[in-house]
Amino acid sequence: xxxxxxxxxxxxxxxxxxxxxxxxxxxxxxxxxxxxxxxxxxxxxxxxxxxxxxxxxxxxxxxxxxxxxxxxxxxxxxxxxxxxxxxxxxxxxxxxxxxxxxxxxxxxxxxxxxxxxxxxxxxxxxxxxxxxxxxxxxxxxxxxxxxxxxxxxxxxxxxxxxxxxxxxxxxxxxxxxxxxxxxxxxxxxxxxxxxxxxxxxxxxxxxxxxxxxxxxxxxxxxxxxxxxxxxxxxxxxxxxxxxxxxxxxxxxxxxxxxxxxxxxxxxx
Numbered sequence: 001x002x003x004x005x006x007x008x009x010x011x012x013x014x015x016x017x018x019x020x021x022x023x024x025x026x027x028x029x030x031x032x033x034x035x036x037x038x039x040x041x042x043x044x045x046x047x048x049x050x051x052x053x054x055x056x057x058x059x060x061x062x063x064x065x066x067x068x069x070x071x072x073x074x075x076x077x078x079x080x081x082x083x084x085x086x087x088x089x090x091x092x093x094x095x096x097x098x099x100x101x102x103x104x105x106x107x108x109x110x111x112x113x114x115x116x117x118x119x120x121x122x123x124x125x126x127x128x129x130x131x132x133x134x135x136x137x138x139x140x141x142x143x144x145x146x147x148x149x150x151x152x153x154x155x156x157x158x159x160x161x162x163x164x165x166x167x168x169x170x171x172x173x174x175x176x177x178x179x180x181x182x183x184x185x186x187x188x189x190x191x192x193x194x195x196x197x198x199x200x201x202x203x204x205x206x207x208x209x210x211x212x213x214x215x216x217x218x219x220x221x222x223x224x225x226x227x228x229x230x231x232x233x234x235x236x237x238x239x240x241x242x243x244x245x246x247x248x249x250x251x252x253x254x255x256x257x258x259x260x261x262x263x264x265x266x267x268x
Contacts, residue, residue, distance in 0.1 A: 009061050009130040010077040011084060013037050015068040016139075017123035022068045029117045033125055034058070034070060036110035036117075040087050040127075041080035045106040047221060048183060056080075068123075071130065084127055088137035091144075104148055105216055108223065115145035153223060158213045160225060161233065162186065163206050167199045175199050175227060177209065182222075189226040199230070208233050 013033055015025060039046065042056035055075055062071040074080035090103045104111070114125045119142035126136040162177030165185055173190040188209065190196055199207075211228040215221065 007061055007073045009071040010058070010074040010080050011037075011041070011072055011130055011137075012128050012133055013070045013072060014126040014128070014136075015117075015121060015123045016126050017121070020068055020121070020123055022063075025068055025121055029121050030070070032113050033117050034060075034072070036113040037072070037084075037125075037127055039110040040107055041074055041083055042076070043079065043083045043106070046109045047106070050184065081129060084129070084137050088127075091138045105152065105219070108145075108148070108152065108216075111140060111148060112145040114140040115142055118142040118144070152216060154215045154217050156213060156215075157211070159208055159210045160186070160188075160213070160222070161206065161208050163204060164199055164202050165204070167196055167203065177207075186222060186225060189224070191226060191228050195227060195229075199227075202232070206233060207231065 015029075015033065038052055038058045041058060042052045044052050044056075056079065058072045058074045058080070060070060061073045063069070064071075086103070087107055090107070117123075118125055118140055122142075125140045127138055128134075128136040160177065160179060162179040164175060165178050166174075166176040168174070173193065173196050175188045175190055175196075176185045177188055179186050188211070190199070191211070207230045209225075209227045209230040211226045213222050213226075214224040216223050
């Protein structure tokens with residue numbers, strides 16, 4: 001029986017540093033690197049879609065012994081090549097290039113993840129097309145995300161109203177909020193364990209959370225939010241609200257016998 005022909009790799013992911021051996025690299029770093037590059041290759045916008053569609057996923061074809069080089073094949077190879085080439089062009093564009101900034105917004109999270117890997121492993125994460133391995137499309141170092149975020153992100157205090165969907169986490173104190181007008185749940189960091197306990201008592205209830213947000217400039221989409229405190233919005237009686245509006249001056253219309261005629265007179 002003839003053996004199945006091995007697919008030709010689409011691109012290569014390389015963790016490069018002097019003297020770096022594959023056994024020194026944590027499995028989590030390898031997984032995070034490949035996951036982030038898969039996002040970039042598929043063109044996934046993490047603000048719009050939760051997962052890479054199966055038809056655009058990648059797989060490993062080869063890991064060479066003694067090297068931290070990972071050969072990947074894409075199920076949509078032509079699109080992957082275009083997307084990765086575009087990321088390389090955007091990363092090499094000048095700092096004040098507005099179109100480059102807009103194009104990098106969707107790539108922020110995978111670039112942040114690759115920067116974290118580079119920082120943790122003390123390496124560069126290089127991505128190259130399989131047939132052009134000597135000329136990487138781009139290389140991500142530990143400071144790559146910081147350089148981009150200084151141009152794209154704004155930070156400040158704000159309040160966010162949403163419904164508590166989940167609280168806790170194995171490695172980080174987090175809360176998931178369902179925010180009106182936002183497609184995906186908002187992952188929030190929590191400043192204290194006390195907040196975890198308090199929020200856990202308000203699952204599936206609406207809260208007004210106050211804290212520090214990081215926004216993407218121009219679109220004002222929240223990139224990151226850290227909750228410092230929260231309270232529950234108090235919803236009043238609508239009849240009482242209408243009564244207060246009338247008492248504030250709206251009842252003056254009761255003294256006008258012909259409101260429409262009065263408005264015509266004012267406009268003339």
